Amino acid sequence: MNVTDTPNAVRHIASANRVTLAQLVVALTLLALLVIVLAVIATAVGSEHVSLASISKIIIAGITGRSADVTPEQQIIIAEIRLPRVLMAVVVGGALSVAGAAYQALLRNPLADPYILGVSTGAAVGAIVSTVFAESIPVGRPLAAFIGAVLTITAVYALGQGRRGEASERLILAGVITNTFLSSIVIFMLTAASGSRLRSIFSWLIGDLSGEPRLLGLVTVFVMAGIVVIYMNARALNLLMTGEEEAVALGVEVRRVKITVYLAASLITGAAVAVSGVIGFVGLVIPHAIRLVGGSDNRLVIPASALAGGALLLAADTVARTIIAPRELHIGVISALIGGPVFIYLLRRTS
Amino acid sequence: MLKVSGIHFSYSQPVLSDLSFEIGNGELLVVIGPNGAGKSTLLKIIVGILSPESGSVLLDDRNIASMPRREAARLIGYVAQGSSIRFPLTATEFVLQGRFAQQRLIGFESDEDVTEATRAMELTDTIGFADRPVTELSGGERQRVMLARAIASRPRLLVLDEPVANLDISHQIRMLDLVRNLISEGNMSAIVVTHELNLAAEFATTALLLKAGEMMACGAPNEVLTEDLLQTVFETELLVDASPISGAPRVTLVPPSRPNRERGI
DSSP, X not given: OOGGGOHHHHHHHHHTTSOOHHHHHHHHHHHHHHHHHHHHHXXXXXXXXXXXXXXXXXXXXXXXXXXOSSOHHHHHIIIIIIHHHHHHHHHHHHHHHHHHHHHHHHHTOXXXXXXXXXXXHHHHHHHHHHHHHOTTOTTHHHHHHHHHHHHHHHHHXXXXXXXXXXXXXXXXXHHHHHHHHHHHHHHHHHHHSXXXXXXXXXXXXXXXXXXXXXXXXXXXXXXXXXXXXXXXXXXXXXXXXTOHHHHHHTTOOHHHXXXXXXXXXXXXXXXXXXXHOOOOSHHHHHHHHHHHHHOSOHHHHHHHHHHHHHHHHHHHHHHHHHTTTTSOOOHHHHHHHHHHHHHHHHHHHHO | OEEEEEEEEESSSEEEEEEEEEEOXXXXXXXEOOTTSSHHHHHHHHHTSSOOSEEEEEETTEESTTSOHHHHHHHEXXXXXXXXXXXXXXXXHHHHGGGGGGSOSSSOOOXXXXXXXXXXXXXXXXXXXXXXXXXGSOHHHHHHHHHHHHHTTOOXXXXXXXXXXXXXXXXXXXXXXXXXXXXXXXXXXXXXXXXXXXXXXXXXXEEEEEETTEEEEEEOHHHHSOHHHHHHHHOSOEEEEEOTTTOOEEEEEOOTTOOSOOOOO
């Protein structure tokens, strides 16, 4: 059969039913604009209102190194409190969403998420151990969280192995069990910790983006590196989603891809948990929403999840710190309120 | 074209022992045998998903096991048994996956990829639902989409694990007819595992009978699908005569509970 006879079919198949570079660029540009708009709003709102003009002055001053024409209070609130927190929300939300998308493709299960698999709690155990025993080392916490995340996903993977290779349902179940087990270790460590320390650890644990601004740079580097590594494997992940043996047959070095992506997803989960505690369900909700709108191609799902996850967490954090002002809700509360019902919905749809 | 020699494979007990056979260009080899005979394992070894403990699989005189994965993928198209897909990829996206081994690791599909995928979808008559998610296709449609993915790289060898399981009789015969046409179109051979003995007899150029990992017979369908051999291998009573249409062996099953079987033909 000669396909040059059917240019209409070619044109049809070429654009309508798959993701193209142009579509990707448009989608990412729109999402990036959304993040920027939300970031501006989030920086402006709060107990001390700061005008947009002042904010831009402070940002320009920060970049050029000159001093801004604003009050010292505003300077401190924006540059040292709100902006780092805004950036942290974007980085953490992006990290958790991409980790979720990666775990979902690896396990061929749309219900996978760093929190449900126990990886976030594993990272938290690592972070708490480092806080208790090596508080003075700044890299200690993300590093220990990364180690905790890797150990947890390894354990979950081993527990989830059936007699004939891995079964996706078993892995999710293994994750839930591991999460419960690790949570009790967390509670044990919190109970054993002294009073003042307990408060700070507890506050971080249930989701707090304001705690560790000095780690922002380091965590951003970790997260960006992890996302790039996962994105390089996006096409291989597309094939893995449809079956491991089929992926081998289609030319994927499955072992190498799996180890690389598991490590990268654990790295960014660890980095996110180290600065924000355990924030559940973002990695579940965001990739699902992206797939609903844009399809399942990971070349779109991964970068779009990074931006949309950043946007969602930023919006959630802004709500969390303003809704019952002057007090603040923990962001983990909001993410669980949104994520729990979505999980039930997905469970009912996929089973 | 394909030469399998001295294959051994075991999990906890031997699955395949000392298996050797050859097929030539343009042949359609049908592998038959009872459940657990090692048919799927044999296919996975040929494709390169599993490595044999000893023995070799040579495709055009080159060893599959020592080839880079991407190169082997360009030469062999594989359709696994009953794939379960939980992500709503469109049929187009799914078929384009068959071009993975021709593509760079990052980036988007080239015009050639799209042309080849379109050709594969036209040959398998799947272009009509190019935009539908594979999760929403019927069994027959999905099976054809999987076949389209397997031929999108224009492989030398097509390996199909029970492609007609779960298909109704009309889709069964169309599927194998399609495979036969694909072979006659291009420079290709095929290996098909099936439990449908009459389809095997009708379409095979060579039949391979497998039991408990051992080759019981390999040759022309009318030499392999004989009453004696099939009764020994499947341990059930049956009758083999010739199809009135094609003359190929025709297998009729006889229920074990039926006494005094009559052969009133």
